[in-house]
Amino acid sequence: MKSPVTVALVGNPNAGSTSLFNALTGAQSAVANYPRVTTSLTAREVTHRGVTLRIVDVPGFFSTSSQSPEEKVGCDYIHGEEPDIIVNVLDAGHLDRSLFLTTQLIETGLPRITVLNMMDEVRRAGIRIDTALLASALGSPVVETCALKKEGIDALLDAVAAMASTTPAAAPLRLHYDSHLEGAIERVQQHLSKLHPQELSPVRSRWLAIKMLEGDDEVLRHESNHVELVEEIKGEQTALAHEHDEDTAGLLASARFAFANGLLREARQQEGDPTAGFKLTRILDDFFLNRTLGLPLLLGILWVMFETTFSLGAIPTDWIKAGVEVSTELVDKTLPEGMFHDLVVNGVMAGVGGTIVFLPNIVILFFFMAILSGTGYLARASFLMDRVMHHFGLHGTTLIPMVAGFGCNVPAVMATRVITNKRARLIAMLIAPFMNCSARLPVFILFAGAFFTDIAGTVVFAMYMLSLVAAMLSAVLLNRIIPGSGGDAFVMELPPYRLPTLHSVLHHMWDSAQGFVAKVTGVILVGSIVIWFLQEFPRDITYSQDFETVIAEQTALPDSPEKETALKTLKSAQAQEKLEKSYLGRSAIAVAPLFEPLGFSWRDSAAIMTGFVAKEVVVATYAVIYAQEKGSEELTETLKNAMPPATAIAFMIFTLLYAPCLSTIAIIGKEAQSWRWAGFSVAYSLTFAWLLALAASRIGGTFL
């Protein structure tokens, strides 16, 4: 026996392959209730009854001869890798559609196990399936599962282990077509056997013949040097089309569906009300997809999401803030005065403490994202928005990567793989960085809280809407400048509404919390230290006036209120000049002219520059600069006095739109397979951000 035995989970998109994969292997791969969440192969090993199994989660697809790029990974895997055992995952509630793929898998001749997943839904709908009959008709063991509740997992593993230790049946099942098709298949098969004598088993040559008649480009290309064969196939196809007024692929598809239909008529029984099945979905869709209410509801849901993220998050944020304050004070008192003290208190504690307070907001945001994608609402949202997005040259399904972008732009760029058309995908990839990722959220919460305290939640919501608008406008522009045409069909299967499991929602939140803490203790910590050193050095500054002497003179004067103010002004002027002449100040002042039209000070420029690494660093930079300069004053208060509201808006807009962070630039380069596009993304977003921020500061300046 081979070890490990490769077991591929193959099924339609959204059939539950990944849920099953997680249940089988204990992995935590992403699961959501819309098709094509999984876009690449994932493998894990498990041992069951002494058999080592290498289980592979294959991205879902509908047909093995599909030429759609989003289904290619799955198709290519079946053609190229030839797993030892195929576990064909079927959504048992949608057997009429999913048995199509099964009929194709039968023809590969590979050992198969048929899994009827989502059995809980089927039972609830009062449907009974005769598994024994299915097993004999499909020529494979049939296992019923509910991946969600981890039911039937052991039975499945048993079946896999049993199959791994037996030799497959000599004559696997064969599907019969009508006489015209069978005649054509046989003739092509004979031709193939002549071309490749002894190489091809009968099963294999029949499979190849069917694929070629179906018009599978991949297989045809492989045989393209056999001109006669290709000619013969074309001849057969023409003859068949003449006979049936339908292309060969259509004939084969009809036959496959007819087989499924006939089988299900025998093997499936409806007990009770047949409409009971997805009744809840229908009721919910009457509401969420209502022609007048649908779009306002979508907006309302998003508003509630961001408002709650802000307002509910504020409560635990206050606790963390209090904790940070207490510990900062403690460290402040215990450490002896000096450079190390300043580094820890004004660098590390200010930077890390100033950022970690946003943890609750991030976790709440991810809670909502888990609900949106886990219930199936996201698929509805893309349906509702398709028409609007179409106007901007985008595709409804682009909404899925865009909403994913609210979490993080990196998976958003990867999620553009759901888009079939290559050019449309590139455009989606280039607009993805405009999506307001959770790294930018701290900036908006800080600024909105400081400048627009009463309507902070709505301002945060507005920033998200602006990110959508910016993405749409960019799409229009990119559609003009990128050559080619983007005609992509909107084809989307809408899954029934499902309740996400508590476990998956909690996992989502836990994951985001871990990710954020890792970032704070990683890039933010290092960033804060670096920024502190940059603003502290060099130390041998020649000041414009002799502060030491002037301050000493002032101190010697008799005590009076005037003396206090004068001293304070002097000290703050000294601190400011020190900062301006530090490395950080000097480099920020060097680029400051660029930002002057937007009304940004050199401190803002410094924050922007550091934000290139990761946008959370923006807040950390402010925290460090102001901690050193102003001491323990509340960051919000300091900020409020540092700029007018119009500039604050311009700054928020600039932060929202300017260059993607390093990880996003890297992933764009990788996914677009071109560093040129990654570079373009940086240059384009900088220009766009600058122009929009300028407009905002001008317009805001006249109104506020």
Added chain:
Amino acid sequence: MKQYGQIDKVTLADLRPDQQGEIVKIETEDGVFKRRMQSLGVVSGAAVTLDRSAPLGDPRIYSLMGYSLGLRNAEARQIHIRICIK
């Protein structure tokens, strides 16, 4: 190229909520799209109904093979059907 009788052809985009349709054929130059539709159950003889339309009447959700399929009207117009009154 205009064919005689083409004007009379009924497509999926003409289907009304109170009607039931039966797929006749997919008429398109786009082979990938055709293949995709075929693998989703859009094959001749399949029964189809209109479930609902998006706010602006496009795209629409159809019900076939026991599931819901969202399609734009531009695509639906390439799918020829026969209308049977429910």
